[in-house]
Amino acid sequence: MENYKLVLPEHLNHYGFLFGGYLLKFVDEIAWIAASLDYPSFNFVTIGMDKVEFRKSVRQGTILRFKTSRTRVGNSSVTYFVEVESDSHSNVPENSDRDKVMTTDSVFSTSVTMVRVDQYGQKQAIQETAP
Numbered sequence: 461m462e463n464y465k466l467v468l469p470e471h472l473n474h475y476g477f478l479f480g481g482y483l484l485k486f487v488d489e490i491a492w493i494a495a496s497l498d499y500p501s502f503n504f505v506t507i508g509m510d511k512v513e514f515r516k517s518v519r520q521g522t523i524l525r526f527k528t529s530r531t532r533v534g535n536s537s538v539t540y541f542v543e544v545e546s547d548s549h550s551n552v553p554e555n556s557d558r559d560k561v562m563t564t565d566s567v568f569s570t571s572v573t574m575v576r577v578d579q580y581g582q583k584q585a586i587q588e589t590a591p
Contacts, residue, residue, distance in 0.1 A: 461493075461494050461497070461527075461528045462525060462526065462527055462528075463490050463493070463525075463526045463528070464523055464524065464525055465486050465523070465524045465526065466521070466522075466523055466524075467518055467519070467521060467523075467524065468520065469520055471520075472520055476519065476520070477517045477518060477519060478517070478518035478519070478522070480512075480514055483514070483518075483524075483544065483567075483568060484509070484512065486524070486526065486544075487509070487526070487542050487544065487568070487570060487572060488506050488509075488572065490526045490528055490542055491506065491528065491540045491542055491572035492504060492506065492574065494528045494530065494540050495540065498530060498538070499538070499576070499586065502576045502584070502586070503577050503578070503579070504538075504574040504575065504576055504577070505574065505575060505577055505581075506572060506573070506574055507537065507573050507574065507575045508572070508573045509570045509571065509572050509573075510570055510571040510573075511571075512570065513568070514567070514568055515565075515566055515567055515568060516546065516565050516566065518546055518567060522546045522547075523547060524544055524545070524546055524567065525544070525545045525546070525547070525564075526542060526543070526544055527542070527544075527545070528540050528541070528542050528543075529541050531571060533586060534586070535585055535586065536575050536576050536583040536584060536585055537573050537574060537575045537576070537586070538573070538574050538586060539571050539572065539573045539574075540571065540572050540574070541569065542569065542570060542571075542572055543566070543568075543569040544566075544567040544568040544569065545564050545565060545567060546564070546565050546567050547563070547564055547565075
């Protein structure tokens, strides 16, 4: 599954870069959407991310691409690998037919584990019903 997010001024820290907390929020939200689409009648909450390492700074106006894939289904949990990339434009030589060339940078990746819960917050088993 792919999703996109635009980095807006309210997402920036005091240095003008994307605040790490917002990126974690985006990743958590994207993983929850993936789980909810795979298991539409279940309720999920996040129980963990395996690694937090920001590889590249991100500026305002950047469009982030989130690639999500399900990697594990347990008794009551499901894990998704979320990869975040940014597209950046760079100038090419004058004699080129194009003004700019697009490059993709890896910004962040992690595995997010979600657990199925009932209305009381108690763990519930997942029956493999998604593709």
